[in-house]
Amino acid sequence: MADKVAVVTGSNKGIGYATVRELYKRGVKYVYLTARDVQRGQKAIENLKQEGWNPLFHQLDVTDKDSVKIFAEHLKQKHGGIDILINNAAISSSNFTETSYEDSVRVIDANYFSILTIQEYIFPILNDSARVINISSDCGHISNLRNKYWISRLTKVDTKQGDVNAFVNWFLDSVKNGTLDQEDFQEMPLLAYRISKIALCALTRVQQKEVGRNISVNSLHPGFVKTDMTKTTGFITIEEASKAPVYLALDVDQSVKGKYFWYDKTEREWADPNQKLHCTYEVIDKCLRELNQA
Ligand SMILES: NC(=O)c1ccc[n+]([C@@H]2O[C@H](COP(=O)([O-])OP(=O)(O)OC[C@H]3O[C@@H](n4cnc5c(N)ncnc54)[C@H](OP(=O)(O)O)[C@@H]3O)[C@@H](O)[C@H]2O)c1
Numbered sequence: 001m002a003d004k005v006a007v008v009t010g011s012n013k014g015i016g017y018a019t020v021r022e023l024y025k026r027g028v029k030y031v032y033l034t035a036r037d038v039q040r041g042q043k044a045i046e047n048l049k050q051e052g053w054n055p056l057f058h059q060l061d062v063t064d065k066d067s068v069k070i071f072a073e074h075l076k077q078k079h080g081g082i083d084i085l086i087n088n089a090a091i092s093s094s095n096f097t098e099t100s101y102e103d104s105v106r107v108i109d110a111n112y113f114s115i116l117t118i119q120e121y122i123f124p125i126l127n128d129s130a131r132v133i134n135i136s137s138d139c140g141h142i143s144n145l146r147n148k149y150w151i152s153r154l155t156k157v158d159t160k161q162g163d164v165n166a167f168v169n170w171f172l173d174s175v176k177n178g179t180l181d182q183e184d185f186q187e188m189p190l191l192a193y194r195i196s197k198i199a200l201c202a203l204t205r206v207q208q209k210e211v212g213r214n215i216s217v218n219s220l221h222p223g224f225v226k227t228d229m230t231k232t233t234g235f236i237t238i239e240e241a242s243k244a245p246v247y248l249a250l251d252v253d254q255s256v257k258g259k260y261f262w263y264d265k266t267e268r269e270w271a272d273p274n275q276k277l278h279c280t281y282e283v284i285d286k287c288l289r290e291l292n293q294a
Helices: 014-025 038-050 065-079 101-121 148-155 161-177 191-211 243-251 281-293
Strands: 005-008 030-035 056-059 082-087 126-135 216-220
Touching: 005 014, 005 065, 014 030, 014 038, 014 082, 014 243, 030 038, 030 065, 038 056, 056 065, 065 101, 082 101, 082 243, 101 161, 101 191, 126 191, 126 243, 148 161, 148 191, 161 191, 191 216, 216 243
Parallel strands: 005 030, 005 082, 030 056, 082 126, 126 216
Antiparallel strands: none
16 A cells, blocks of 8 residues: 555544544554544544554644644654545534534434535645545435425536525524424424435535535435444444444445445445435334333
8 A cells, every 4th residue: 555644533432433443454554543522532543543543633623624733744744645535533413313503403404514625625635546535425326305395406407506505504594593394304303314315425426526626425325234323233333334434445446436435335326316215213113212221
């Protein structure tokens, strides 16, 4: 492996943490484990060191412009540029079944607007032929939406960042004004999270069209994974879930661009609402109830 430089956001735990380890296992020389909280980050670094890996660490809060800017400057100074960027950091809705305005703002900021900050400061230091992997979700598939206007506006060939921003702002305004119409959505639980991840998938396609320099930008549903985000329910482990992001970072052909992937490494059609790949909350709820009974 040529001396590649990789960055994984939100990697002090969960899928991001396992992805750092998998990148090292696969021979990437410089892998940045990043965390918004330095102590949590250092603890994760210590754990990986005990396993024999030697990850690099930098503080990174993706919702804090200054933090992203300082990290980008560090990367530029130390390495000139980076080859792999895995946008993994995210939060879920605090209450899975209720949608409040404050919580929706928090989720959309962390999962969508943060990516625009990263685009502003970290995209300029991507090396030619770099790879960006946006960790989305099955909650991000277009079939989570029923509103025909937004399906059309987000999936047209010339969708722009402004269209995606308009989509998330439409959602936030609807929550604020109490005009949310459940006919617009496939399911109501985890709604702000769904909106943030749909927006991320739509943005992935916009970024791909605009980035140039043979850089690839793809999005990925990492599976239903046992992490803190899912209250430790799920069907696969973080180790299993780390394989697909690393496949997109190292193995898939460089010509694969602007696509949506599934955790089994197969490509799925993101823009087709008839694919019915949306997240079914009933499955999550059943797992949570089983967990509570155990
Ligand atoms: N688990 C699943 O079943 C599942 C399914 C579909 C998609 N995903 C996606 O997979 C990715 C990883 O999720 P996970 O399940 O591994 O979740 P997790 O265990 O909750 O880990 C999330 C990571 O993101 C970090 N983070 C949150 N906000 C941040 C911020 N503002 N700046 C920097 N880091 C921040 C967290 O740091 P702290 O420790 O400081 O909170 C943590 O390290 C997410 O994008 C998630 O949406 C997960």
